[in-house]
Amino acid sequence: MYGFISRGVAGMTLAILSIHALPAFAENEPESMLQQRNAEFEPRVIEVAPDTYTAVGFGVSTTSMIVGEDGIIIIDTQIDELAANAVLTEFRKITDAPVKGIILTHGHGDHTGGVDVFAAAGEDVQIWARQGFNQESQALAEAGLTIQNQRGARQGGFLLDPEQRINNGVAKVYFPQRGEKSFSAGTEPTHTVYGERQHIKIAGVSLEVVAANGETYDEQYIWHEKEGVLFAGDNFYKSWPNLYAIRGTPYRDVLAWINSLSSMLEKNPKRLVGGHTRPILGQQQTIETLTNYRDAIQSVFEQTTDGMNRGLTPDELVETVKLPEEYAQLDYLREYYGNIEWGVRAIFSGYLGWFDGNPTNLFPLSNVEEARRIAALAGGSDILMQQAQDALPNDPQWTAQLCDYLLALDYEVNRVKRLKADALDELGNQLLTATGRNYYFTVAKQLRQSTNHSQEVSP
Numbered sequence: 001m002y003g004f005i006s007r008g009v010a011g012m013t014l015a016i017l018s019i020h021a022l023p024a025f026a027e028n029e030p031e032s033m034l035q036q037r038n039a040e041f042e043p044r045v046i047e048v049a050p051d052t053y054t055a056v057g058f059g060v061s062t063t064s065m066i067v068g069e070d071g072i073i074i075i076d077t078q079i080d081e082l083a084a085n086a087v088l089t090e091f092r093k094i095t096d097a098p099v100k101g102i103i104l105t106h107g108h109g110d111h112t113g114g115v116d117v118f119a120a121a122g123e124d125v126q127i128w129a130r131q132g133f134n135q136e137s138q139a140l141a142e143a144g145l146t147i148q149n150q151r152g153a154r155q156g157g158f159l160l161d162p163e164q165r166i167n168n169g170v171a172k173v174y175f176p177q178r179g180e181k182s183f184s185a186g187t188e189p190t191h192t193v194y195g196e197r198q199h200i201k202i203a204g205v206s207l208e209v210v211a212a213n214g215e216t217y218d219e220q221y222i223w224h225e226k227e228g229v230l231f232a233g234d235n236f237y238k239s240w241p242n243l244y245a246i247r248g249t250p251y252r253d254v255l256a257w258i259n260s261l262s263s264m265l266e267k268n269p270k271r272l273v274g275g276h277t278r279p280i281l282g283q284q285q286t287i288e289t290l291t292n293y294r295d296a297i298q299s300v301f302e303q304t305t306d307g308m309n310r311g312l313t314p315d316e317l318v319e320t321v322k323l324p325e326e327y328a329q330l331d332y333l334r335e336y337y338g339n340i341e342w343g344v345r346a347i348f349s350g351y352l353g354w355f356d357g358n359p360t361n362l363f364p365l366s367n368v369e370e371a372r373r374i375a376a377l378a379g380g381s382d383i384l385m386q387q388a389q390d391a392l393p394n395d396p397q398w399t400a401q402l403c404d405y406l407l408a409l410d411y412e413v414n415r416v417k418r419l420k421a422d423a424l425d426e427l428g429n430q431l432l433t434a435t436g437r438n439y440y441f442t443v444a445k446q447l448r449q450s451t452n453h454s455q456e457v458s459p
């Protein structure tokens with residue numbers, strides 16, 4: 001196996017041991033880059049501005065507190081009650097004022113799962129969310145779709161052993177404790193923000209809540225003008241943004257995301273609190289970061305649409321679209337969480353759908369037919385298998401693709417599954433993007449398990 005022991009959050013001792021045991025992985029740059037990120041996720045309450053605090057590293061997302069005249073305002077509520085309680089305990093060391101209002105930046109469960117805890121820390125607590133709140137998961141539910149949960153668990157690494165995970169790119173390793181609860185909040189919002197923007201006053205604090213379509217259609221940012229603090233929700237965190245989540249999401253409107261970042265910049269904020277990772281403090285730093293973030297996304301978007309207009313297919317686009325060097329070297333734009341190639345593919349399918357434009361692909365051969373013909377060309381399935389094995393050390397992607405042919409042909413299924421699992425582990429080790437690593441490692445584990453129990457897995 002591939003030295004998963006070195007991936008513990010337990011610390012350096014294990015890492016050093018495994019480096020000696022497995023020298024090949026001592027130089028595994030993605031792994032050490034992710035390890036270095038863990039400092040970003042240490043539990044802290046950061047005083048962002050006077051009477052304004054942000055908790056990071058307790059669960060997977062940030063929760064902020066603004067202390068007002070006769071109570072506090074909470075922005076986002078963690079992924080589950082355990083993390084919410086941990087944050088509330090810390091906030092209670094600062095003030096025991098009651099919660100007067102909760103504002104949710106968007107409907108994703110990693111920001112809404114602890115809403116009950118904060119709602120119980122006050123009376124008649126106003127819970128604000130944007131019009132269309134949580135429509136993304138409602139649409140999936142209405143369609144009767146559940147597969148995104150399975151894929152989400154793979155992406156999140158929830159089925160992996162803790163030592164197989166480093167972090168999620170923008171959050172520490174965390175296993176949500178939601179029991180039977182779904183990803184959505186237990187307590188529903190009591191107040192809705194309609195239209196482009198709304199000014200609200202809670203506990204004597206004036207806030208502007210602004211629609212900010214981007215990661216989700218129900219996204220909004222909160223502008224605390226008096227202190228120059230902008231709460232960006234998930235339209236900003238320190239990583240290349242997840243323009244597409246591999247668990248499967250509807251199109252995230254990338255152009256709207258760019259415009260939302262421009263709208264944030266118009267506020268000239270002095271402090272920036274993202275939905276994940278530690279806040280950015282200082283006006284110059286904030287403006288520079290937000291500008292680069294927007295311009296980097298815009299560059300990828302424009303390169304993609306230019307290529308689309310030239311008739312390039314998604315497979316061709318990912319070969320040509322590159323993040324310009326000036327952005328690629330910025331740590332907060334590295335592909336820790338989102339991945340540029342996946343974003344490019346999402347922009348294509350978001351506008352043009354599944355058809356890549358090449359008529360060969362209007363009615364392609366079935367997987368089995370293609371596999372049969374490739375095997376015949378190669379001189380038989382045994383040769384395909386040999387090629388798949390030989391490719392493993394240097395070309396695990398080819399191994400995985402050949403394994404898919406062999407699986408389509410029902411060729412020595414358990415042996416092929418184990419080989420594919422080895423290839424996926426190798427691909428995971430080579431990838432920086434934590435969501436992809438988790439997905440590779442999880443499917444590898446499931447493939448091995450299915451050879452033990454003869455379960456079916458269809459990755």
Ligand SMILES: [Zn+2]
Binds near residue numbers: 061108110234275276
């Ligand atoms: Zn989030």
